[in-house]
Amino acid sequence: MGMGVLQFQPCNLINGVPHSSSLLLGRHLKICSQQSPTRTQRIMENISVGAEVGGAGGAYSYGALKRLDQLWMNICSVEPVAKPPQVVTRVRGPFKHSEEPGNAVETYDVIVCGGTLGIFIATALSAKGLKVAIVERNVLKGREQEWNISRKELLELVKVGILDEGDIEQAVSATFNPNRCGFEGKGEIWTENILNLGISPQRLVDIVKDNFNSLGGVILEGCGVSTVSVYDNAAVLELSDGKTLSSDLIIDAMGNFSPIVRQVRDGRKPDGVCVVVGSCARGFRNNITSDVIYSSSAVKHIGQSDVQLFWEAFPAGSGPSDRTTYMFTYVDPQPGCPTLEELLESYWELMPNYQGVSLDDLKIMRVVYGIFPTYCDSPLPAAFDRILQFGDASGIQSPVSFGGFGSLTRHLERLSSGIYEAMKGSFTDSYSLSLLNPYLPNLSASWLFQRAMCAKQQPDVSPSFINDLLHVNFQSMEKLGDPVLRPFLQDVIQFGPLVKTLGLVMLNKPQIIPSIFKQVGIPVLLDWSGHFFMLGYYTFLSAYVDPLIRPSVDKFPSKMKFQWKCYMDAWKYGAGLDYRL
Incomplete structure (x- = not known):
């Protein structure tokens, strides 16, 4: 589900002005009305946009940009965050609904809230024989902007059984190779088959939606979540249209701004945010390669902050000269962080030089933008009985790439099997559900990279430090070969490759260590x-202890069997050993 509509004041100058000072207010309004539109506003208002859809990147209008910017500035504010609404309440005793007309309650095994990514777990569970409903605030459809992924990751959806390979081919809009990584003119690293497919979310979601419907799934569109009441025997969902639904389990797939997640985290400010802007445009030449991560400059000053800008670029499936370019940066959400519009203004200035094309020669078809918050204590354990976070809402995506769809494909088999086992055994208490969103040391270890790529105003650290560090790391991984480089580029941190890379960096450039x-x-x-140690420990457990325990697990009592399977999955995925070249 997308975020709620926010009221946006078109000019911040009126904020804090006393209502009795009408003359001063009028003067502020006059100043606002005389301001000329930014280049971003002019470009976006000249583009025809369709209806907004749920999920990150599902809105493209200038008004939606300003609403998101207001939300972003609220996150960055020093003011205490208002206590979020209490969406979920615990009710002691069993749920008993009236049989009187008008009080009908629809009952399901599982209700998935949020359909853009939730459709995948919903279909996987339906394929296992569960009665599943999806609640989506908007129309359940994929966004226009493509998802980039590798074929290896995409085939996980076939492995789970919600698609076949023919469906995959229908959803692929573009295929391209090779893929580049480079940092401020220090040399480039080229690889193949990394994020080299452009997937049409519209086509993919439509295909999965058809499969879900054919399995007997129910989709409730245009329905927002009002309240959730957790009883001893059911989770009861009240929708904005007045419907009441009951289920054994609710899966919260409402994304980064899920109202349930906000309640669980008590409105706490994110530990880090990736801010992304970009566009899809027509008119690029030599449009056959992609950039996985590229930096063309040292730290820059935008707004009131220093930021290190990075680029991604991919051919788009809408035409041979169509290309999507993203500019992104990692920041601590503090006052003075650049707004999305300020970043877009810099994007229009810097992108032509980065791509070697004049802005006048391009037809801008779509402007994209987003903020992706993340928290150190992720994945998010279940805070309530009968409610489990999934996808971006769970925080299981990498704090470096923020690749929610790629993370979903890697964990879908584990999660769908685990949820089905939990449902079959009625293990829907918060402790049991938390085993499905366990501590993963390789995910936590990624935080060092996120922190290192976030520009700090340190007078004794060179503005080119981040590029120097990334270059020596990627150079070391390239020397160590595909078993080291490829997992990292696909968001998988493994103990052995990490040890080798760190050792080679220290040998090749020891002088960079004090700056780190x-x-x-x-x-x-x-x-x-601590996470590095646990990464090694989980690697040992998965490689040596798991083979000793696994043959006996099926003989355990049902709840113990479920728990030990979750433990072994946590060892495997937490060590990155689910990844195979």
């Missing part, structure tokens, strides 16, 4: 050291 300490800080490094 200054950039990320001692507390972050100490915290990371």
